[in-house]
Amino acid sequence: MSIAIISPGRDVSFWIKTFNEADPDIDIQVFPDIRDKDSVELVILWQHPKGILKEFPNLKLICSMGAGVDHILSDPEIPRSLPITRIVDPGLTIPMTNYVVMAVLNFHRQLYRYQSNQRKKIWDMSNPELKVNVGVMGVGALGSDVIEKLKILGFSVFGFGNSPKSNIDFPYFYGDELTQFLSKVNLIICMLPLTPKTENILNLDFFRKCNKGTYIINVARGNHLVEEDLLTAIDEGHVSGAFLDVYRKEPLPVDHPFWNVEEITLTPHIASVTNPGSAIPQIIENYKRLKSNTPLMNQINPILGY
Incomplete structure (x- = not known):
C-alpha cells in the first residue's frame, strides 16, 4: 500500500520530511513521478489535474491537503463512492480568526484611508x-470562532448559513433569509464552503441588496466572488471596498484590474495555511483506519460539499 501526493507546482518537500519522521515505513510517491500506480490506495490532493485519479485502479481514499474540498469535488470523474476527508486543525482557526479581525479593524478604524492620506500628506x-455591523456568511468551526472573537471586541455580529442552527447566541439567518441578513449589516465576511449553491454568490444582484457602502471580506474561495461585479458595485457605491485573500486564478495575474483599485486590499491566500505537522498525523490515522476497515476521521458529505 502506498500514498501519493498530487499537488502540481507546490513544494511538498516538508510534507515528505514530516511523513518520514512520523512513520518511515509508509511509502510516499509524489506526482508527477508516480512509479507504481497500482500500489496507491490513498491520495493527498491539492488542485490535482482533473481526471487523473482514473489512473489509480486500487484507490480507496482521497485526502485534502487542507480544510477545503471544493478543488476535489469539482472533478466530475471522481466516483461518489470514494470517501473524501479533509484537515480539521485548531491551528487553522487561530490564524484565520486573527486575519479576519485584522481586516474588520482595518475597515472599522479606516487604516486604508489613513495610508492613502499619508501618501498625500493629508x-x-x-x-x-x-459604525460596523458584521455579517458572517458561513458559521462552521472557522466562522463561529470569528463571531465569538468579534463579539468580545464589542461588534454587533449576525450569521448566515444554509440551514437552521440551534444553541447559538447571535442573530442568525439561513436559506431564503439572505435579504433580511444583508439589511442588518454593513460589513460582510464570506467564509462559506464552495458548493454549487454558493458559487458566484457574491455577485452584482447580491451587492445591490447590500446597504450602501458595505465592505466585503472574502477568505473562503475565489469562485464565491464574481470579480467584475465587485468592480461594478464599487463604482456604483453599493460596496465601499474589499479585503481579499482568495481569487479565481492564483497567483493573481499581473494584468488583473484588482491590483490597481485603491478600494481593494489584496493578500496572496495566506489567511490560514495548512501546517503539515498538524495535517499528517490525521492522514496517517486515516491510513491506519483504512487498513483496519474502521470509520474515518473528518470524512465529508460530497452532496453537501463539506
Missing part, C-alpha cells in the same frame, strides 16, 4: 471610527 482627524 492630516484628517474626522470620523476616526465607522
